[in-house]
Amino acid sequence: MNSNVLVLNASYEPINICMARRAVVLVLKGVAICEEASPHYLHSPTRKIPIPSVIRLRHYIKVPRIREKRPTKKNVLIRDRNACQYCGKKASPSELTLDHITPRSRGGKTRWENLVACCRRCNSRKGDQAMTDAGMSLLKRPREPVHPFQLHLFRARGNVRKRWRKYLYYS
Ligand SMILES: [Zn+2]
Structure with missing residues (x-):
């Protein structure tokens, strides 16, 4: 129940990350549809409800521009x-x-x-030398994450990473 769910706009743009309970409510209300299921279930006295991993809103909503994540x-x-x-x-x-x-x-x-x-x-x-002057090199070229949500992807573990990955290359 504490798992995070990726929320996509109707356009598939990632717009938020919410808690599983909230995601289930949005799906049950018909506000969102489940795009990717998680292997977990929410148990009510009468039902077993699959917990989504990725949901998508049925109707496009205007979202204030997500602030660029700073390279802190x-x-x-x-x-x-x-x-x-x-x-x-x-x-x-x-x-x-x-x-x-x-x-x-x-x-x-x-x-x-x-x-x-x-x-x-x-x-x-x-020290204060440029990398090449110090005779050092980088393992890989550093880049800006494609989308701020990629930071969440980097933090996410194994299977969550797998289920979210394809939605996080939106630009
Ligand atoms: Zn080192």
Whole structure:
């Protein structure tokens, strides 16, 4: 019952994430339809109601523009899954730093493409140098998540990730 449900607009654009109970109510009221079911059920005294994983509203609603997610340390660590992007070491958020690939002192911007999770060891090795000057390279090129909801996707676990994935490349 505590699982999250992805809510799509009638146009399939992801617009929200809600709790399972709310999603079931929307489906029962006919406001939304279940696009992807979860393997879980809600048990009432008389019925066994499947809990959706993704629902879609029957009627298009106007949604205020979702604010762009900022590349804060927290968000970058979610994107990079708490792994140093230089050596691949996984660590807890408190043990990771937010690294400007091109240091700010050299004009590097605070943008998704210039920020990566970095362990303390790599951070002190790199210091204030540009990545290539320090003889370091990245495991993969950092990008801005395609859609703010992708941050939720990065956070979601195994099967939820599978069921939500195809809806989160909307742009
Ligand atoms: Zn590292």
